[in-house]
Amino acid sequence: MSYKPQADPATSSSYRADVQITTLGAEIGDPVKAAEFPAHKLRFRNDVWDASVGLEKLDKKNWVDHFGRFDPLPDNLDPPLALRYHGHQFRNYNPEIGDGRGFLFAQLRDHENRLMDLATKGTGTTPWSRSGDGKLTLKGGVREILATEMLEALGVDTSKTFSLVETGEELFRSDEPSPTRSAVMTRLSHSHIRYGTFQRIAFERNEDLMKKLVVYCLTHYFGGQQSDNPAIELFEKVTAQAARLVAGYMTSGFVHGVLNTDNINITGESFDYGPWRFTPYWEPGFTAAYFDHEGLYCFGRQPEALHWNLAQLASALRLICESDPLVAILEKFPRLYGEAFASHFCWRLGLESRSFEQDKPLVIAAEKALSAKTVSIDRFFFDWGSGVTEGNDAYQGDEFTEFKDIISGHPRSRVVSSDYWTGSSPCSMRIEEVEAIWSAIAGDDDWEPLNRKIAAIRDMGKALRSG
Structure with a gap:
């Protein structure tokens, strides 16, 4: 739809609703209604990103009306949509999932003219809730704030926790002391479309919808269709974004915990934070989820997990294109990941990223040194990022000899002027x-x-x- 300015004092002139999801037709999602809650107490408002989508003028009452009661935003989705998708969950295909405790609430343009989605978590049951109550614990919301803020600061593509409202209910969960407090959360991201969205369409053999979705994603997330084979074009772009995402995880020491195909979106933004953790040390076997008994999504296997998920997306896209070009793109993933990993590793160290061949020896030496676990990941990047390592016993062992030789000749790119670098930790x-x-x-x-x-x-x- 085209946005027609309204005389609404609750939004600024930069607010631009742009509902595009409905162009995909009724099969993409189901109209739903938010649950009613006994209380609405605003606990977090993202005062960095609200202005990016023209919502910085909302006062507390209006904010809670929109992100606690879910009154529609001007010219936006009414009612919201619980999107349909399938997914491999710990590599077991599940055709009975979808937005089970959330929905797509609004679409709007940001300050860079990107189409953005506001989606919810904890807004009650939908047709895809199965036996769940569709609610979110307050602790889960707090954890999501911490995960998204930390990853954004570390340069990882992530959804933004936009709002958290406490809702006054007592919830019972097997993995938290119960009863526990409840909340409803809204996240801002560049896309709500998941790999699992494509998997569902392929499962249903809906070629027309698959073609429409591919063009939709190219148009709204990747600058428009540039070739006569849109499915291959989209897959190539998505593969590069996935490599960039998991490279960011690794250089941050982050473990998502549940890298199922329904938890990976098409733009390569991390989202849906359940049992996440940051590993203190460079420990490949470190897991985040207590139920990941086989370590499928442990720290060191995350690149493999994204590669495997891409293969499932490729399999879905075979509904409308040939296999060989998809396989050829899949085979590029290890190189793309290596390049992205080296580049982000250098960025976190405050070094210039040159070519993959030039950066690779530094990264290999650093991984080897970190694997000795004499220093934490955060401490390593802090010390070498600030350039202050003299006299630190952690770097005097033989494991750091090669790394120190290589980094001494690597040009720096960061201006170390912030008070952050003079702190003790x-x-x-x-x-x-x-x-x-x-x-x-x-x-x-x-x-x-x-x-x-x-x-x-x-x-x-x-x-x-x-x-």
């Missing part, structure tokens, strides 16, 4: 910190530790981008 996100932040909220309703942590994370992000 790096900003980190250990599980103990997460639990302490939640404990303050659960025990004393004290939100200051969370607010301080968000401020510290954002300071780190500014320091990393200075240069």
